Amino acid sequence: MFSSDTLIARIAQVCLSLFIGLAIWEIAGWQFNAAHMAPVLGSDVAVTRWIAEMITGGAKLQEHPGTLPRLIEFAQEGDFFLALGQSLGLFCTGFGIALLIGLPLGILMARLRLMRIGLESYILGLYATPMAALIPFILSIFGFQFWPKVIVVVLFSVFPILYNTLEGARSLKPEMIEVARAFRSSERRIWIDILIPYTLPFALTGIRQAIGRALVGMVAAEIFLNNTGLGGWLVDSSRSFDMAGVLGAIIVTTLIGVFLMSVVRRLEKRFAAWRGTGG
Amino acid sequence: MTSLSGTDNAQSSLWEKLTGSRFLLKLSFGILILGAWEIGVRNFAAPFVARPLKVVEALPSVLSDIAYWSATWSTLWSVIIGLAIAMVFGTLIGLLMGRVKTADRMLDFYVNGFYAMPMIAALPLLTVWFGYSEEARLATVVFAALFSVIINVSDGARSVPREYLEVATAYRANRRSVWFDITLMSALPYLIAGVRLAAGRALVGAVLAEIFASIEGQGMYILANARGLQQNEAVVGVLMLAAFGLTFDACMNGVLRKWFPWYRRDGGKGS
Numbered sequence: 001m002f003s004s005d006t007l008i009a010r011i012a013q014v015c016l017s018l019f020i021g022l023a024i025w026e027i028a029g030w031q032f033n034a035a036h037m038a039p040v041l042g043s044d045v046a047v048t049r050w051i052a053e054m055i056t057g058g059a060k061l062q063e064h065p066g067t068l069p070r071l072i073e074f075a076q077e078g079d080f081f082l083a084l085g086q087s088l089g090l091f092c093t094g095f096g097i098a099l100l101i102g103l104p105l106g107i108l109m110a111r112l113r114l115m116r117i118g119l120e121s122y123i124l125g126l127y128a129t130p131m132a133a134l135i136p137f138i139l140s141i142f143g144f145q146f147w148p149k150v151i152v153v154v155l156f157s158v159f160p161i162l163y164n165t166l167e168g169a170r171s172l173k174p175e176m177i178e179v180a181r182a183f184r185s186s187e188r189r190i191w192i193d194i195l196i197p198y199t200l201p202f203a204l205t206g207i208r209q210a211i212g213r214a215l216v217g218m219v220a221a222e223i224f225l226n227n228t229g230l231g232g233w234l235v236d237s238s239r240s241f242d243m244a245g246v247l248g249a250i251i252v253t254t255l256i257g258v259f260l261m262s263v264v265r266r267l268e269k270r271f272a273a274w275r276g277t278g279g
Numbered sequence: 280m281t282s283l284s285g286t287d288n289a290q291s292s293l294w295e296k297l298t299g300s301r302f303l304l305k306l307s308f309g310i311l312i313l314g315a316w317e318i319g320v321r322n323f324a325a326p327f328v329a330r331p332l333k334v335v336e337a338l339p340s341v342l343s344d345i346a347y348w349s350a351t352w353s354t355l356w357s358v359i360i361g362l363a364i365a366m367v368f369g370t371l372i373g374l375l376m377g378r379v380k381t382a383d384r385m386l387d388f389y390v391n392g393f394y395a396m397p398m399i400a401a402l403p404l405l406t407v408w409f410g411y412s413e414e415a416r417l418a419t420v421v422f423a424a425l426f427s428v429i430i431n432v433s434d435g436a437r438s439v440p441r442e443y444l445e446v447a448t449a450y451r452a453n454r455r456s457v458w459f460d461i462t463l464m465s466a467l468p469y470l471i472a473g474v475r476l477a478a479g480r481a482l483v484g485a486v487l488a489e490i491f492a493s494i495e496g497q498g499m500y501i502l503a504n505a506r507g508l509q510q511n512e513a514v515v516g517v518l519m520l521a522a523f524g525l526t527f528d529a530c531m532n533g534v535l536r537k538w539f540p541w542y543r544r545d546g547g548k549g550s
């Protein structure tokens with residue numbers, strides 16, 4: 001019985017889809033000019049070179065540097081880890097600050113009614129503002145060193161965290177606080193035992209949104225402020241029409257995004273039961 | 280007497296009356312923020328840094344500038360066209376992924392990958408392919424918007440109630456009406472929610488493309504003015520972008536509330 005739902009069939013389908021995708025990429029890379037597109041393996045790898053020679057009959061084979069060999073070369077030079085370290089350092093600093101601002105402020109605003117009503121619409125407005133538009137201001141006011149770039153990452157990521165935390169903490173039933181009050185719970189215990197655990201799953205939704213935005217902010221800062229890290233590698237490669245380098249940088253940033261989002265999604269699933277709605 | 284939840288509401292509205300209207304509260308917080316900005320910049324920052332009073336002063340000259348409006352229109356138009364393209368293709372791909380298991384398994388990996396990919400990383404590639412032109416901006420907008428539409432529509436198509444499809448089969452509905460009259464219709468609110476998320480990303484994409492490739496538009500206007508130390512004029516551009524974002528958000532929310540009041544889905548796939 002080979003229904004399309006067995007585990008093996010599922011794995012086979014995913015592998016097939018991966019293979020088809022990579023094959024299309026490889027063929028596209030060979031079809032186009034090397035200044036426009038790079039294949040996965042390219043002419044640096046014996047197998048693909050041999051296949052290409054077979055197809056063209058060995059006549060004047062153009063060089064098509066592959067993305068994977070370029071990545072390996074970059075890693076061997078050690079520049080890759082430097083770029084990765086710079087980018088991750090920027091990301092973690094900025095995102096950490098955004099968490100430190102967004103989470104406590106979100107819960108605090110849900111607790112203080114005056115502050116919430118007064119500020120909520122402004123926060124929603126900033127949430128909807130394309131933060132990319134603020135990059136020129138940061139560049140001209142703060143310059144282009146490390147901290148201005150951190151500001152960019154914080155700006156990109158703080159509002160989804162703040163807004164979702166606020167909305168989550170707000171949806172807490174007042175009865176829960178009343179019960180805690182009735183049992184003479186202190187404000188500190190209310191935070192630790194009720195507010196923070198209750199808000200966590202909602203905050204995670206915001207955190208996942210914020211990760212995507214923070215990554216955009218990170219690359220944007222590295223492209224527009226000064227060229228360091230993965231964004232810098234991306235720009236340098238594209239300036240020298242090194243498409244293998246461009247695609248390599250894109251793949252690495254995408255992998256970081258996929259990894260971080262899957263971690264948060266897993267956390268979300270773990271805490272979703274608390275929400276009662278099943279996530 | 281009012282019910283338990285009713286007394287709760289009555290109490291909170293009484294409290295509201297005591298603290299003054301919401302509007303006044305918002306207004307006073309707004310004035311407070313703007314005041315702090317004005318005073319802070321006036322005392323501690325370089326003279327070229329934007330501050331509220333100067334922005335208001337710059338407002339008439341910017342808003343009467345034809346070049347400004349053409350830049351605004353250029354950005355807005357590319358976002359609208361890009362969203363329309365993303366909606367059409369996103370809906371088709373999303374429906375397919377939602378209803379056909381094989382399609383889902385084949386494409387899921389790529390859709391999620393592209394969705395997680397910071398769109399700005401694609402900019403250098405898109406400018407090489409499309410040139411430093413408006414087409415590159417349009418491509419960025421489509422790229423930024425497409426995947427959140429796909430993800431939402433496929434979620435919607437997946438959650439079509441089984442009974443609907445069974446009834447359709449029982450009455451021998453043809454394929455076309457199963458796809459378009461039932462699946463698409465019940466995925467519609469998801470589509471709108473997806474477009475709402477996509478719009479925010481599309482706007483960011485357009486601005487980033489303009490800054491990166493120096494394409495005429497709102498983002499370029501802001502960059503040029505901020506560089507030329509005319510930050511107050513640039514702030515007007517930012518306010519315009521924020522207004523776009525908010526207006527679009529409000530419209531989509533209104534559509535959802537008016538025509539799909541039963542649609543509830545918290546958080547969801549964020550941008």
